[in-house]
Amino acid sequence: MILKRFYDDLLAQASYLLACESTGQALVVDPNRDIAQYLDAAAADSLTIVCVTETHIHADFVSGARDLAAAAGATLAVSAEGGPDWQYRTAGDSAAPQPRAIVPLAEGDELRAGTIRLDVLHTPGHTPEHLAFLVTDTSVSERPVGLLSGDFIFVGDVGRPDLLERAAHVAGTMESSARDLYRSLRRAAELPDYLQLWPGHGAGSACGKALGALPQSTLGYERIANPALRHADERAFVADILSAQPEPPRYFARMKRVNRDGLPPAPRGAPPRMTTDDVRRAIADRTLVVDTRPSAAFVQRFVPGTLCVPKSKSFLAYFGAVAPEECAVVLLVSSADDVPVLTRWLGLIGFDRVTGWALAGDVIDAVAKSGETLATMRTTDVHEMQARISASTPPLVLDVRGAGERALGQIPGATGVALGMLDEWAAGGTAPGTPLLLHCQTGTRAVIGASVLVARGFHDVTSVIGGFEAWTSAGFPVDTSSPQ
Numbered sequence: 001m002i003l004k005r006f007y008d009d010l011l012a013q014a015s016y017l018l019a020c021e022s023t024g025q026a027l028v029v030d031p032n033r034d035i036a037q038y039l040d041a042a043a044a045d046s047l048t049i050v051c052v053t054e055t056h057i058h059a060d061f062v063s064g065a066r067d068l069a070a071a072a073g074a075t076l077a078v079s080a081e082g083g084p085d086w087q088y089r090t091a092g093d094s095a096a097p098q099p100r101a102i103v104p105l106a107e108g109d110e111l112r113a114g115t116i117r118l119d120v121l122h123t124p125g126h127t128p129e130h131l132a133f134l135v136t137d138t139s140v141s142e143r144p145v146g147l148l149s150g151d152f153i154f155v156g157d158v159g160r161p162d163l164l165e166r167a168a169h170v171a172g173t174m175e176s177s178a179r180d181l182y183r184s185l186r187r188a189a190e191l192p193d194y195l196q197l198w199p200g201h202g203a204g205s206a207c208g209k210a211l212g213a214l215p216q217s218t219l220g221y222e223r224i225a226n227p228a229l230r231h232a233d234e235r236a237f238v239a240d241i242l243s244a245q246p247e248p249p250r251y252f253a254r255m256k257r258v259n260r261d262g263l264p265p266a267p268r269g270a271p272p273r274m275t276t277d278d279v280r281r282a283i284a285d286r287t288l289v290v291d292t293r294p295s296a297a298f299v300q301r302f303v304p305g306t307l308c309v310p311k312s313k314s315f316l317a318y319f320g321a322v323a324p325e326e327c328a329v330v331l332l333v334s335s336a337d338d339v340p341v342l343t344r345w346l347g348l349i350g351f352d353r354v355t356g357w358a359l360a361g362d363v364i365d366a367v368a369k370s371g372e373t374l375a376t377m378r379t380t381d382v383h384e385m386q387a388r389i390s391a392s393t394p395p396l397v398l399d400v401r402g403a404g405e406r407a408l409g410q411i412p413g414a415t416g417v418a419l420g421m422l423d424e425w426a427a428g429g430t431a432p433g434t435p436l437l438l439h440c441q442t443g444t445r446a447v448i449g450a451s452v453l454v455a456r457g458f459h460d461v462t463s464v465i466g467g468f469e470a471w472t473s474a475g476f477p478v479d480t481s482s483p484q
C-alpha cells in the first residue's frame with residue numbers, strides 16, 4: 001500500500017492519497033481546493049485516481065473533491081448519512097467537468113482501489129453526516145491497518161460538536177451532537193489498539209480545542225492520552241466537550257453551504273493593480289481593504305478605513321475571523337510577489353473576489369503627499385496598561401483571545417470579546433469615544449482588532465504590545481475564574 005499525506009499549514013488540514021502498488025489504482029480522501037498537488041503526486045508514481053471521497057462536509061476550507069474527481073475522471077463518493085439537510089447537492093453547472101459517477105456512502109459500504117479497501121463507518125457528532133474509513137491492505141491481511149478519522153478523532157482531541165449551532169446557526173444542536181459524538185466514541189472502543197490513526201487536522205485548527213501537532217497516532221495511545229476518550233460518563237463528556245471551544249471563524253457558516261452545494265469556478269487571471277484613487281474609492285464603497293504588512297509597520301502609518309491582517313502562517317485564521325461573508329477584497333501588499341500567494345490562500349476558504357491590489361507603501365506615500373491625514377495606532381506596554389487600569393477612571397479592557405485561552409487565565413477586569421466577535425460587539429451601543437485597551441496573547445490580534453474598531457468609528461483605541469504573555473512575565477495578577 002502507498003500512503004501519502006498532504007498537509008496545508010495555513011489550514012492545519014490533512015488529506016490523503018492511498019494506492020495499490022500492484023494495480024496503480026488510488027483513492028484520495030478529503031482533498032482541498034489545490035487539486036494539482038494530488039494530480040501531480042499520482043502522475044509522479046504512475047497512479048490512476050479512481051475514487052475521491054470525503055469524511056464530511058467541511059466548514060473550514062473549500063473542498064476539492066468535486067473538482068478533483070472531475071479532473072481525474074474518477075468516482076466521487078460522498079456521505080448519504082445525516083438526513084436531508086446534510087446531503088451533497090449535484091453541481092449546478094452542467095457545462096463544467098463532472099465526476100465519472102457520484103456514489104452515496106452509508107454505514108457498511110466499502111470503497112476499493114486494487115487491494116486497498118476502505119470500510120465506511122458512520123461517526124456522527126462533529127457533523128451529522130460524518131464518516132470515518134477503516135483502511136485494509138488485503139494483500140497483507142484482512143485486518144485493518146488504520147483509520148482515516150477526519151474530524152472524528154484527532155491527536156489529543158476530538159471534533160467539536162458545536163459547529164452546527166455556533167457556525168451554521170442550527171439552533172439547539174450542540175448537546176444532541178455532543179451525545180452523538182460520545183456514542184460514536186463508545187463504538188470506536190471496539191476497534192483494536194494497534195490501529196493507526198490518520199486525522200484530518202492538526203494543531204491550530206478551529207475544528208477542535210486542543211489538537212496535537214503529531215501527524216498521526218494510534219488508537220491505543222489516544223485511549224491513554226486523549227482526554228475525550230477517557231470519559232466513562234456521557235453527561236460529564238458533554239459538559240467537558242462543549243466548554244471553552246474556540247469561537248468559529250465567521251466564514252465557517254458559508255463553507256458548509258459551499259461544500260454542500262458546490263462553488264462556481266474561481267476567476268481566471270490575476271487581480272488588477274489599482275491606483276491610490278481606486279483604493280480610496282474602494283474604502284468609500286466599504287469594500288474590505290486589507291493591509292497585509294506586519295502589524296508593527298501598520299501601527300506606525302496606515303490609510304484610514306483599512307484593516308490590518310498581516311501576511312503570515314495565521315493569515316487565513318485572522319482574515320476569516322474579521323471578514324464579512326462573500327465580500328470583495330482589495331489587498332495592500334509589501335511586494336507584488338505577495339499577490340498570487342495571498343489570492344491563492346484566500347481561494348482556499350472561498351474568497352475569490354479579490355478585485356484589486358496595490359503596494360501599501362505607494363498608497364501611503366501618495367496619501368501623505370496629497371495632504372490627507374494618515375492614521376497611526378496607539379500602543380502601550382503592560383506596565384502602562386497596569387497603571388491605566390488601576391486609575392480612578394480606567395479604560396475598558398477587551399481581551400480578543402478565544403474562550404479556550406481565556407479559560408487558562410485572564411487579566412482581572414478584562415472583558416472577553418474574541419477577535420471574530422468584535423464587529424458584533426461594536427454594534428452593541430458602546431460609545432465611540434470610550435477609551436479602549438485591546439490585548440491578545442502576544443500582540444498581533446490586538447492590532448488587528450484595534451484596526452477593526454477604528455474602521456468602525458472608535459477613536460480612543462490602544463493595542464497592548466506583548467499581550468497576556470508579557471502581562472504574566474511581568475508578574476502581574478491573573479484571574480483564573482470562568483472567562484468573562
